Amino acid sequence: MNIIRSFATKAVKTSFQDVVIIGGGPAGLTILSAIKTSPKLKHLKCTLVEGQSLEPVQKFYDNPPENYTNKIVSLTPKSIDIMTNKIGNWEFINQDRIKNYDGIIAYDSQDASSRIEFDINLIGKESLATMCEVINIQSSLYKKLQTLKEEGVEDITILDNTKVNEIENPIITEQDLENHDLNQIDPTLEKPNLDWPIVKLNNGEQLQTRLLIGADGYNSPVRKYAQIESRGWAYNRFGVVACIKLQYEDFRSVGWQRFLTTGPLAILPLTEDNATIVWSSTPELSELLLKVNDQIFPHLVTAAMVLEEVDLNYIYSVLQENPNDFSVLQDIEWRLSKFDARTLDENYPLPVVELIPNTRARFPLKMSHADTYVAPRVALVGDAAHTIHPLAGQGLNMGQSDAFALIEALEKGMDRGMDLGSTLVLEDYVSNAWPANHALLGVCDKLHKIFSTDFYPLVFVRGLGMKGLNMFDEVKSLMMKTISGR
Ligand SMILES: Cc1cc2nc3c(=O)[nH]c(=O)nc-3n(C[C@H](O)[C@H](O)[C@H](O)COP(=O)(O)OP(=O)(O)OC[C@H]3O[C@@H](n4cnc5c(N)ncnc54)[C@H](O)[C@@H]3O)c2cc1C
Structure with a gap:
């Protein structure tokens, strides 16, 4: 723990809190809503600090934009269960903008016959997962918090447009820490000398808190403050996301994933003829994908779901020269015409016909x-x-499970009359959440590595693996239960 001398607190306005949450993304808003919904924790004095404006989040509930926004995630039934039964924000989700889907068809770019089809009928459930915009989730949590306030739940403060500049520990020496009985907390102290972290805000104010929750994303200032090591690697890949329109609404309601050697390309269904893509690709290809002409881009996505990689590389090279070169459209059409129409209909996603303007963006991919x-x-x-490769759509879902596990640990600590900031209470959270997350991170990392190669022996073995797996319903159903968080 970082021990920093700090008695500069006298002149600055300090507010004492039970819980300070840094980050108003889905994880931070989930934690705040979960605390304020819990009968055992709702009395805690909580403040959430978010660096960016939450106005778009607040407005979304009454005035959602016409088109889909581009941060869209696949939610597992387990996450939806948490949001429905534990937090209660699911009732505020805009249901017109979510889409359940029933299966995933994944196939190998090196051998189209190597495919695995996950079908919901195998596990006898209503849906495999649900596509939902991140802002829809945030907005439902925000609305839940507003509703709780209206119902009389107190001490919910959200400070947006407010950045945490620094976090300090007020303890002077480690010996001082030993001499304090941390269960004897007196927040009325003018110059608190306990070990409650001091969060310094860019508006000049500061918060001192019994428990500091870092929901502050990959570069987490809270993790740095606590000197917690984070291990992992960058994949040297970017996830290019975009919202698109398919030729027509697909009655199949499945997600498609093609494993290209540059990374997987997924097309996931939204309502009506809308869909979203996540195209994991090299830095060079992702740059190209962002600058290719808006009218060419949809056809490039169709091509990338079907054509041989050697053909794709040729098309990329033409577009590298000129991202507005419309001659590639005839080229793509000609190459696709070599496929039997029925094969295209049955084995591939519908053609992409339109890119929704301003929805293309790229995000660096890393495992940590x-x-x-x-x-x-x-x-x-x-x-x-933790951050995870998006190929199995698990990142935000893991955050939901974290929130659930942390709330359970805090409720248990409260039942036992313990100090909620003590590691004795918090350790329960780690022992429940960490191992499951670690296993999932490992699986997705290995999947990325196995599929991002064109080394023939490995391609051959993975082809056998996919074909073999496709024949074993029990194994597939186990994998589906894992994917859907059951
Ligand atoms: C291409 C792609 C596709 C994905 N697809 C899926 C999917 O299908 N399913 C899924 O479950 N997950 C998916 N994910 C992952 C998912 O988007 C993330 O895991 C999730 O959004 C992280 O939420 P968070 O709240 O933990 O962090 P963030 O959304 O990063 O929120 C952190 C917040 O902290 C704030 N903050 C940081 N520092 C400070 C500071 N100093 N002061 C104040 N505020 C601060 C930031 O402004 C930010 O709002 C995908 C990710 C990518 C990149």
């Missing part, structure tokens, strides 16, 4: 996992604790 999620008076949740 914090050594632990807790330190004295600190807990990490969501991307602050």
Whole structure:
């Protein structure tokens, strides 16, 4: 723990809190809503600090934009269950903008016959997962918090447009810490000398808190403050996202994923003829995908779901020369015409016909996992604790499970009359959440590595693996249960 001398607190306005959450992304708003919904924790004095404006989040509930926004995630039934039964924000989700889907068809670019089809009928459930915009989730949580306030739940403060500049520990020496009985907390002290972290805001104010929750994303200032090591690697890949329109609404309601050697390309269904893509690709290809002409881009996506990689590389090279070269459209059409129409209909997603304007963006992909999620008076949740390759759509879902596990630990601590910032309480959270996250991170990392190669022996073995797996319903159903968080 970082021990920093700090008695500069006298002149500055300090507000004492039970819980300060840094980050108003899905993880932070989930934690705040979960605390304020819990009968055992709702009395806690909580403040959430978010660097950006939450106005778009607030407006979304009454005035959602006409088109889909581009941060769209696949939610597992487990996450939806948490939002429905534990937090209660699911009732505020804009249901017209979510889409359940029933299966995933994944196939290998090196051998189209190597495919695995996950069908919901195998596990006898209503849906495999649900596509939902991140802002829809945030907005439902925000609305839930507003409703709780209206119902009389107190001490919910959200400070947006407010950045945390610095976090300090007020303890002077480690010996001082030993001499304090941390259960004897007196927040009325003018110059608090306990070990409650001091969060310094860019508006000049500061918060001193019993428990500091870092829901502050990959670069987490809270994780740095707590000196928790995070290990992992960058994939040297970017996830290019975009919203698109298909030729017509697909009655199949499945997600498609093609494993290209540059990374997987997924097309996931939204309502009506809308869909979203996540195209994991090299830095060079992702740059090209962002600058290709808006009218060419949809056809490029169709081509990338069907054509041989050697053909795709040729098309990329033409577009590298000129991203507005419309001659590639005839070229793509000609190459696709070599496929039997029925094969295209049955084995591939529908053609993409339109790119929704201004929805293309790219995000660097990395795998990272914090050594632990807790330190004295600190807990990490969501991307602050882990980031994962998006190929299995698990990142935000892991954050939801973190929130659930942390709330359970805090409720247990409250039942036992313990100090909620103590590691004794928080350790329960780590032991429940960390191992499951670690296993999932490992699986997705290996899948990325196995599929991003054109090394023939490995391509051959993975082809056998996919074909073989496709024949074993029990194994597939186990994988589906894992994917859907059951
Ligand atoms: C291409 C792509 C596709 C994905 N697809 C899926 C999917 O299908 N399913 C899925 O489950 N997940 C998916 N994910 C992952 C998912 O988007 C993330 O895991 C999730 O959004 C992280 O939420 P978070 O709240 O933990 O962090 P963030 O959304 O990063 O929120 C952190 C917040 O902290 C704030 N903050 C940071 N520092 C400070 C500071 N100093 N002061 C104040 N505020 C601060 C930031 O402004 C930010 O709002 C995908 C990710 C990518 C890149």
